[in-house]
Amino acid sequence: MGSVEKLPHPFDPLIPGEIEAAISVVKKAHGDVHFNVVTLHEPRKAEMKAWLAAPESAPRPKRIADVVVIAPGGGVYDGLVDLAGPTITYWGLLDGEQPIITMEELQLVEHIVRKDPGVIEQCRLSGIPAEDMHKVYCDPWTIGYDERFGNAVRLQQAFMYYRPDVDSCQYQYPLDFCPIYDADKQQIIAIDIPKVRRPLSKEPPVDYHPAAVNARGGYRDNLKPINITQPEGVSFQLSGRTITWQNWSFHIGFSYREGIVLHDVTFADKGVVRPLFYRLSLAEMVVPYGNPEHPHQRKHALDQGEYGAGYMANSLSLGCDCKGSIHYLDAHFPTRAGGVRTIKNAICIHEEDSGILFKHNDFRDDSVIVTRGRKLVIQQVFTAANYEYVVAWQFHQDGTIQPEIKLTGILNTYAMDPDEDTKGWGTQVFPGVNAHNHQHLFCLRANPNIDGEGNTVYVTDAVASDAPVGSEENFYGNAFYNKRTKLATTGEAKTDYNGATSRTWEVCNPNKLNPISRKPVSYKLVSREVAGLLPKEGSLVWKRAAFARHAVHVTKYRDDQLWPAGRHVPQTSGEPSKGLPEWIGDGTESIDNTDVVLWHTWGLTHFPAPEDFPVMPAEPMTLLLRPRNFFTGNPVMDVPPSYASTPSQVAAGNKGVLNAADSLSRLAFGNATGGSCCAT
Amino acid sequence: MGSVEKLPHPFDPLIPGEIEAAISVVKKAHGDVHFNVVTLHEPRKAEMKAWLAAPESAPRPKRIADVVVIAPGGGVYDGLVDLAGPTITYWGLLDGEQPIITMEELQLVEHIVRKDPGVIEQCRLSGIPAEDMHKVYCDPWTIGYDERFGNAVRLQQAFMYYRPDVDSCQYQYPLDFCPIYDADKQQIIAIDIPKVRRPLSKEPPVDYHPAAVNARGGYRDNLKPINITQPEGVSFQLSGRTITWQNWSFHIGFSYREGIVLHDVTFADKGVVRPLFYRLSLAEMVVPYGNPEHPHQRKHALDQGEYGAGYMANSLSLGCDCKGSIHYLDAHFPTRAGGVRTIKNAICIHEEDSGILFKHNDFRDDSVIVTRGRKLVIQQVFTAANYEYVVAWQFHQDGTIQPEIKLTGILNTYAMDPDEDTKGWGTQVFPGVNAHNHQHLFCLRANPNIDGEGNTVYVTDAVASDAPVGSEENFYGNAFYNKRTKLATTGEAKTDYNGATSRTWEVCNPNKLNPISRKPVSYKLVSREVAGLLPKEGSLVWKRAAFARHAVHVTKYRDDQLWPAGRHVPQTSGEPSKGLPEWIGDGTESIDNTDVVLWHTWGLTHFPAPEDFPVMPAEPMTLLLRPRNFFTGNPVMDVPPSYASTPSQVAAGNKGVLNAADSLSRLAFGNATGGSCCAT
């Protein structure tokens, strides 16, 4: 208002100037600390809702930076900076909590291990001479939690590998020992060494770089190009970071922690803007490994809380990660020393043809309507050491939201002897390489406002009637129905998946009935890739990643309850469990007809196989948030059809039919078959 | 060999000349019968395997027509015609069996009901005057099984609708009574009339034809074109109906019954052709409805056995059903009177970009490889009265086969009074329109020959170790593994889905161990959309559609055991159950290391909602057949990357990197962001 410059939207991630301002005021007050986090402290929801309802008259929510630093000596501080000053409005020392591990911290470890005499000795024992230490690499991971060390000292564990050549695939020569790194001292403080040693493999490499592929016979040359172009431009608009497309509107944020964050998701239904979700994100994940032998139990990355899906984001590139007509958004983060790091093209946005949207053909006369669909994709890729995760938020014209995650990258690997028995805890995926069983479990966080305030979650099961065959109510035995069970309290809402009943969860607004079906308006969570947490009750993973104990939890909304494994995740012991269990407490809180948050853990169990090596073909997993009883009719009936003929037109020799078939489509072999659209 | 003309491949569907030849010899011998089926009698597998192994020297399997006719008076005959003569080699009268219902039989019913005095009277009672009978339509369905009539007489039930205008959507004005049609007499022999009558709805129509949409405000105009072109042609080749693409090879058949049938599916692994499936198809389906009130229990279409996914196939059109560079195959069927009916473009074949195939980024230096994937799609669409099913067999470069079915079209609807309680058995989707709960269950039939002869099926579950937390074997409680249970007999093989263990089924070749993992080579069935059959044990549907009782059945291969609900499906009583239960018998037959057939029933339960009306946005369901321990490494490492840089190249300022990014991709808004691929 006062400024000629356009102010950032209250949901916008901090812009570089804001990051710099926050850093500057913190440095002035607290000296040369290491900056782990300088991020948007999201507006209080009550204030934000008031502003969204009346941006011209309501007070504009303040821009606040949420700051986490490590002081020399290892002290960890949480702080808040009001950027209007800028002024530090909160500063507090933490006790026994470790903040997120930055890329810079990770990158440092390799340099330390290479010089550590203990590591050099272990390498020598493995068969690597001291002069080859530059060929030794490590993937530093958070230590998870190791009871020998607790969480007062900031630690990482280093998974060790050997690269015979700088360009070699690292994961084919794993070493069998595991140094533990003290991040404050920048020293190796222990090395976990297995009882049975496994010397460095001498297997010839299976590298995947072009020179290696060419040496093995080269690339296949039988793929003809597929060109995807939008000569008239794209069908979406952006105003700042708010996108509109096909009745959808939402704000696209990006956090160091969750990566893509969507706010204020609405759908314009015949011109009436109807709210759906105040906030949507993937809020946490955990990748537990299933080998019980020490120290492999420590492998259970909570990648978002421990490293950050934003911090690990790839810089995407046109024609590689995305194809067609693409819009990119950059991401800005602090460096440890207090600069600004920019990830160019951290988010890509594009449309895709999605095949037949709807079709009906009358069997009497072949009168037909066929309409093609379109989706909007908001995508990022992040690299968690060995793994790549391709996260795509897909929006369909019919009101469906479909997050999809593709898993690719490289397996975390461990050494094995040629005749070693993996005991069922892993698979030899390459000679000398044991890839352990693991799970990829993601936690979707949805703060719905389906058609406005006051939402309730039901679990819904497809079940047969109780009445037996031959009874009056169910004489032929065919009766079945949608059994709805209200989740009235946070305790009741701890629910598991049930494949036998095709279980779904329904987020409904009990205050709004669909005038046609007379059922509450709702969005349904349809999720079928729902592996339960396999680490047992009482296990370290079960304690630390409590969100994964059930497929669904529901809590009452509170500001700042964003991340279900807690705010600071590295080195939590799980005693007590942070995040969701704290918020749920004794489970008696009502979540009926109020502001609720749905937490859904989904994912898959990965038993590695040789086809996953050296790089895994992408494996997708997906779920749907579908409108059910939300609209009074199919909301895509006004999408222009490719072809539409009516019985009267067919009777008149197809006179007057609507023919808007894609005129660039061609017959593959240019023969006589085919011809004009739908001329059957 | 002897002929200059190219002979049909033994797997090819009958060509028009063969259909004509078979009809001609049958007519000569048996007079003017009605032809329900004239189709390829598939070669005996033993002969066919011998020929496939040595096509130059082994005897070429004979071309045989499988014929089903209805003689005047209703006698049903099965016959075989050796097309070399042509000579009738088998002819047999059936007792109490009804053959598939043809489109011509279906189309006839409407003309009969319009003239039937009883129907006219019921229409009058509903509020339709006799002079408007041309506005009365019916969807004739098989009667399923009605104990009042049995199966000696060929029957259909007629679901009645009113169209105020010839171009109106039929399903918005359902009528409440149900005539029963005798196909031999061509007469209505009974009318099922509910106790409570529901007069014709007076609701204004919600038509979906262009004139109606335009009258309601017109089409949205904010979709910019997406062009998909292959200027250098497609990457697949066809020789006859045998396709080769990206190491895949298979024969594409098409039957009146199953639609697309794939034979002799192989994958060339580093030049070695490895067999995967002798035959793959969707062999049957059932759509049970969940309203127990008479006569709705009769609604449970076994669409493939009762009408045929081939007979109901749509003629597809360029730029509508399929976009890009497409190849089409036609289908040829007999007419009832003994002619040939051709469905032009019954199958479409095309390639699609499928996003990132694999990617890995080194977090140390952002050296990266990113490769885009491609899929091959073999697609058909069939219309089962109100519903459309889009069946796409998708082949991925990594050896995965992914059948996908999209459900679209229109709900089967029934009349309801304005204040009627649907009692949970259905939903009011439009005023006066009750859409009943139903399931869409499909039976995938796979006759595997994974890496050759002798296959065994295992059920595999992701489970935690039995050892408790704190025990020596599982101290930290994180142990989990892939539990494999051999299905040794047909009885043991009756298995259900278990979502809690992410259950999969593994078809393996116990005679071939993967040299790396030392596990049997296998293909894994990963299927997550697996609704169990909701009609109860002992119900009519349970008896008639026995294949749907379990997610998986396995039988020993026998010629002609193709369709799991039996050869002739209409009007079966289910006493005894046909097809699978007959073949499984007492369940003691060994299916270990032999020629096995895997039957997998999958699908979803559909509780209708207003968004499904008047036409449903397509809802996809899919499954994967994935190679696991089949290859010795990732089989797509030789797919050319879009971009690849190595650490040494990054260190040298990206000198020498492989940059083959799609050069036609563009920035959406043509601003300064972006630029050349992967130049981060």
Ligand SMILES: [Co+2]
């Ligand atoms: Co994995």
Ligand SMILES: [Co+2]
């Ligand atoms: Co349906």
